[in-house]
Amino acid sequence: MAEGQSGESLLFLTDEQLRQGIEAMFFAYRGFTADPDRILATMAYGRAHHRAIHFIARSPGTTVNNLLNILGVTKQSLNRVLRTLIEDGLVESRQGTTDRRERHLHLTEAGAALERKLSDAQRARMRAAYRAAGPEAVAGFRQVLEAMMDPEMRRKYHAIREAET
Amino acid sequence: MAEGQSGESLLFLTDEQLRQGIEAMFFAYRGFTADPDRILATMAYGRAHHRAIHFIARSPGTTVNNLLNILGVTKQSLNRVLRTLIEDGLVESRQGTTDRRERHLHLTEAGAALERKLSDAQRARMRAAYRAAGPEAVAGFRQVLEAMMDPEMRRKYHAIREAET
DNA sequence: AGAATATGTCAGCCTTGTTGACATTCCAAG
DNA sequence: CTTGGAATGTCAACAAGGCTGACATATTCT
Structure with a gap:
């Protein structure tokens, strides 16, 4: 320590x-994904399915293209995941009404149930961490994370909330 | 920390x-890995190589087993990565003196150069985020991340610092 | 009519994780 | 000194989930 030089600022x-x-980011992210990963491992799903389910739950009726932008993967990669979720009856793909090229994605009852299960596990850890650290620490946590994002990601991060009714 | 039942607490x-x-964790982690990923993509390396290089740089002379514990992957997975790094002359594996079963890992000059390059890129983003958020936010950020880790991970996270010197 | 858009799909490749089996080397206890 | 177990390395096979490229199909826009 003792990097003296100028003030402590x-x-x-x-x-x-x-x-x-x-290193804190590295270890914390492991914890962050650990609980959902354990649940997913018992099924034939992985983290990619979780991400898709999460953002479909968050923005019901979102299009494939929109999801593609948020997740930042190729359509082939996403399609592989979506296909299994649709086949397994967790996600429903509805043709758009105004633009019938688009597919709007929704969770089925079963999909919503899984989403809840995964989300509950992840939120429980988040809640414990927030509680342990306190409200002011949480505010700082959020500030630093946001500053760490790429600008386009920050836009999307905010857009999700704004899109919500 | 004022667990006040009702009210805004x-x-x-x-x-x-x-x-x-x-969601902030998800998007921020993407930013967190983006810069090193771009550098690694120009070589035949991936994130796994980065992680190995990072922790070897951090704890020179660490054993394979120790690295295994920190990274949380199988020895086969790590070995594949280490083998290429050793073949490419970025990492040196020295047989232990007291226990000659152990291999102690060190970065070569070339390995240290790559480590610096990756680390500089990642730290630059971290520095910008810290600077934008301010010292108090950073303290909160660290508190929440630490609270989010699994207990064993938290131990390892601290052990790395203690092992230094 | 033709260009552009949204989506889906096939094929193939890479990284990085997994298991399982097995060899080698060495320390330490009997 | 022998033997059990620990630390390490290696081979093989497999899966998830990224990627690129090419191509097909509707649909919409110009």
């Missing part, structure tokens, strides 16, 4: 501090 | 708040 920007932040 | 624990935190 820059202390949190030393390479060592940044490195600790990097 | 619980507002940050609503499902919607938690969900936003979850």
Whole structure:
């Protein structure tokens, strides 16, 4: 420690501090995905299915293209996941009314049930972490995460909330 | 921290708040890995190589088993990565002196150069995010991340720092 | 009519994770 | 000194989930 130099206002920007932040992200993300991963492992699903289910639940009726933009994968990759979810009756794909080229995605009852199960597990950990750290820490957490995003991702991150009714 | 039952002290624990935190983690992690990923893509390496290089740089002379515990993958998976790094002359594997079964891992000059390149890119983003959010936000960020880790991961996270020197 | 858009699909490749089986080397306990 | 177990390495096979490229089909826009 003791990076003396000038005041302590820059202390949190030393390479060592940044490195600790990097490692904290690495280890925390493992925890972040651990609970849903355990649930998914018991079925024939993976993290990719979880992500699709999450964002369909979040924006019911979203189009394939929209989901593609949010997830940042190729349509082939997403399609493989969506196909299994539709075949298994967790997701419903409805042809658009105004533009019939589009497919609007919705969770079925079974899909919503799985979403709840995954979401509950993930939120439980988040809730425990928030509770342990306190409201002010949470505010800082959110600020740093947002600053870490690519600008387009930040847009999408906000767009999801705005799209909500 | 004021677990005040009613009132706004619980507002940050609503499902919607938690969900936003979850999405923030998702989008932020994408940004977090984006810069190193771009560099790695130009070589024949991936994120797994980055992780190995990072923790070897962090704890020079660490054993394969130790690295296995930190990374949380199978030895076969790690071995495949290590083998290419050793073949390419980025990592050196030295037989232990006291226990000659162990292999102690070190970065070569070339390995250290790549580590620096990847690390610089990742730290630059981290530094920008820290700077934008401010020291108090950073403290909160770290608190929440730490609370989100699995206990064993938290141990390892701290152990890395203690092992230093 | 023709261009552009939204979606789906086939085929093939890569990275990175998994299991299982097995060899080698070495430490340590009997 | 022998043997059991630990640490490591290696081979083979497989799966998830990324990727690219090519191509098909509707549908909509110009």
